[in-house]
Amino acid sequence: MTQPCSLTVIIPTYNRSSYVRECLVALRASGVPDLEIIVSDDGSTDDTREVVAATNPDAKYLWQPNSGTPATARNAAFAVSRGRFVGFLDCDDEWLPDAPARAVRHLDAHPEVDALFAESKMGDPQEGYVSWIESAGQEAFFRLPHVEPEPGFRVLERGPFFRRMAVRNPVFIGATIVRREAFAAIGGFDPQLCGAADWELWLRMAHRFTWAYMAEPLAKYMRHLDNMSSNHDKMIAEFVQSLRNVLTKCPLSSFDRRFIRTQLRAHLFSHAYLAYDRGDIAEARTRFRRSVRAGDIHPVTLALAAFCQLPGALARRVRRLKHTAAPGGRA
Structure with missing residues (x-):
């Protein structure tokens, strides 16, 4: 039987070897000694395989024919992962030093929490960074009912959080860590979606499971022109499909x-x-x-x-x- 580890981070990518290198280097400071790293390649034709081997020989590398969505790459990597907890980090983003380890400690200390998301720094090195949660969460997020068993750690009431999620997504995928059992039970990412696949999954999970928020920043979200969320028309079409999925899949x-x-x-x-x-x-x-x-x-x-x-x-x-x-x- 495969020996489990504390945390798996799944990194989907497609022809972005330079980003993959920087992402892997940043993970050296995660603070999780047994961190499992899986780079899930959705059909790259560049030197991603070689970059992974040279940067972190211990990282797992998976390759599949291009599907056009990171959802399939994430699901494929989860199927071979070992972590008690699982995080999903796009290759152009980074985890901050020691923050993943503190997130794992929170989850170990609070078994009632199925998924944790954290504050993030959003921006780029040239323009600087701003708070993710102040932009994506807004004041309405901070008014949500919750308990705070530790300073800077909020366990959110399920119903109000689900409804707030349906209005505006406060969860950045790169700063989210979920229990393995919860992700498996919900069925993973919808492979028919691309840019909104995370929001659709969070909605289904928020309806069924308990979430917590960690005020300490966990990740950097790098903004640039080729972010998938920049295609406004396609994103709204996926928002529509996501909500239809919730109506169909959630009781x-x-x-x-x-x-x-x-x-x-x-x-x-x-x-x-x-x-x-x-x-x-x-x-x-x-x-x-x-x-x-x-x-x-x-x-x-x-x-x-x-x-x-x-x-x-x-x-x-x-x-x-x-x-x-x-x-x-x-x-």
Whole structure:
């Protein structure tokens, strides 16, 4: 039988060998003596394999044909991992010195917690770094019901955290460590998703399991132009699918089902409006129909759906009203 270790970190990558090298070097200061490192390569054609072998010969290297999403690479690495706890670190991000070890100690001390996420530093070396949680969590996160068994360690009440997660994701994947049993029980990442695969997984886990927040920064989130989250249209499409998954996969209460459907309608409208705003009326027509079928009968939605059926002068006249029909003005 394979001997377990304290913590596994799974690093998905695709043709980013220079990032992989920096990520592996930073992990030397994790503070976890038996850290298992798995680099899960989604079909790279560069020198990633050689870089891993040269930088950390003890790291496991997995290669698979390109799937187009890190979700499959993460799931494949989990299947061969040994850690009691598992973290997921994109190769262009870094763990901070000794913070992973402190996260493991928190989880060992609090068996009621199934998943832990932490503060992170977001930015880049040129522009500097800001707080992740102040941007992604906002004030609403800090008002969530919780208990604080240790200073800087909050155990969050499940229902309010799930609903806050559905509104805005406060969890950075690179600063998240989960119990092996919880990840296995929830079924891993959805391989049909790419940039929103983590949010969809966190939603399912937040509905079923208990989360905690560690105020000490665990990771650096590097912002650059090729971050997957930079493709706004694709991300909103994945947000829509994620919420549909939650409605299908989670045994929601009637209150939570209504709440998730409300969030779904908001994302469907935003997705439709993006197509409308860039002048792709045919695509907007299809998307607004979906929004209305999902129960969005807001006057702005109905007006834009009607507009997308009409060409010519009338279309140009209605488009002049688009600024009053922006997503932020529907309340």
